[in-house]
Amino acid sequence: MKKRKKLGLALGAGGARGLAHIGILKILEKHGIQVDYIAGTSMGAVIGAFYGAGHSPEDLEQIAKTTDWRNIVDFNIPKVGLVTGQLIERKIDKLVYGKNFKDLRFPLRVVSYNLTKREQVIFSKGNISTAVRASLSIPAIFSPLKIGQSFFVDGAVGDPTPFDVVKEMGADVILAVDLFVKEKTVKAPRVKKSSLMTYWKEMFVVQELYQLKNLIFPEEWPKFIRRLLMWTFDKLLYPARVLRILAGREIPPITRTIHQTIQVLTNNLAKERLKNADIDVLVTPSFGNLDWYDFDKVEEFISIGEKSMRKKIELLKKKLA
Numbered sequence: 001m002k003k004r005k006k007l008g009l010a011l012g013a014g015g016a017r018g019l020a021h022i023g024i025l026k027i028l029e030k031h032g033i034q035v036d037y038i039a040g041t042s043m044g045a046v047i048g049a050f051y052g053a054g055h056s057p058e059d060l061e062q063i064a065k066t067t068d069w070r071n072i073v074d075f076n077i078p079k080v081g082l083v084t085g086q087l088i089e090r091k092i093d094k095l096v097y098g099k100n101f102k103d104l105r106f107p108l109r110v111v112s113y114n115l116t117k118r119e120q121v122i123f124s125k126g127n128i129s130t131a132v133r134a135s136l137s138i139p140a141i142f143s144p145l146k147i148g149q150s151f152f153v154d155g156a157v158g159d160p161t162p163f164d165v166v167k168e169m170g171a172d173v174i175l176a177v178d179l180f181v182k183e184k185t186v187k188a189p190r191v192k193k194s195s196l197m198t199y200w201k202e203m204f205v206v207q208e209l210y211q212l213k214n215l216i217f218p219e220e221w222p223k224f225i226r227r228l229l230m231w232t233f234d235k236l237l238y239p240a241r242v243l244r245i246l247a248g249r250e251i252p253p254i255t256r257t258i259h260q261t262i263q264v265l266t267n268n269l270a271k272e273r274l275k276n277a278d279i280d281v282l283v284t285p286s287f288g289n290l291d292w293y294d295f296d297k298v299e300e301f302i303s304i305g306e307k308s309m310r311k312k313i314e315l316l317k318k319k320l321a
Helices: 015-030 043-052 057-066 086-095 128-135 163-169 196-216 223-236 239-245 253-274 298-320
Strands: 007-011 037-041 081-083 108-114 119-123 140-142 145-147 150-154 173-177 281-283
Touching (some): 007 163, 015 043, 043 086, 057 298, 108 128, 119 128, 281 298
Parallel strands (some): 173 281
Antiparallel strands (some): 145 150
C-alpha cells in the first residue's frame, strides 16, 4: 500500500488578512485533505494554534465573527507599542484551553523574532498562548513580549511565510499561504463605528487627556482641592466631547511611520524569500482594498481565502497523490 504523503501548511503573517487562513482550512476540510504539520507567523500562528487545539474552521469563523476586537485591545501610551497585548494573550489562552504544544492534535511551530539577540526563534514547546503572543508583537503596535532577558517581536520580521519551517518538520508536500500585498492598492473608506484603527486613534486621545490631567493637578496638591479641580476637568473635557473637537486626530506619526516602514520591508522580504522557494503549492490571496487592521471584515477575508484555495485545490491533490 502506498504511503500517504504528509502535508505541511505554512500560514503567513498579515494582521486581519490572516482571517483568510480560515477560508483556506474550510476548503481543505471540504475536500477531505488532512493537515499533518502547521507553522505559523503572527496571525498565521493564531489560526494554527486554534485549529491545533481542536477548533474546526466553522468554529474559527464563529469566533472571528463574535469577537469584539476592541475589548481585547489594552491600549497603552506609546513608548514601545500602542497595545500591551496582555488581554489578547489571555483570550488566546482561553481559546486554546490553556494547552501546551504537546497537547495539540498535530505538530505546530510558532515563529517569532528575538529582538535582543537579533535572531529568529521557533517555538515548539511550552505554553501556546505565550508563544503566539510573542509571534504577533507587531512593532510599533504591540509592545514587545519579554521572556526571560529577551524581548520578542512579530515573526514576520524574519520569516513572513514559514514554508522552510514546515519542511524541516518533515512535510512531504508544502502548502504556503502568503498574505502580503504585491501591488499598491487604494485604501477603502472606513466605517468609523467599527474600525479598529479609528478606535485606536480615539483611545490615544483619551489616554493623552488623563496624562494631561495628572500633569496639571499633581499629587502634591491638597487632596480636596485636587479632587474638585479634577472633577471639573472631567466635566468640561470628558473624552466624548474632546473626541468630537479633535475629529480626525491621528495616532502618533512615529508609530504610523514605523509600522508602514516595517510593512514595506516585510513585503520585500517575503518577495525575496519566495523566489525559487521549495514550495509545492503557493496561495497568494488578493485583498484589494482590505487592510491589515480591518477585523470588522471577517466574512470578506474568509471568502477571499476560500476563493484563493479553490484555485489551487486540484494542484494540491496532484502533489499529494
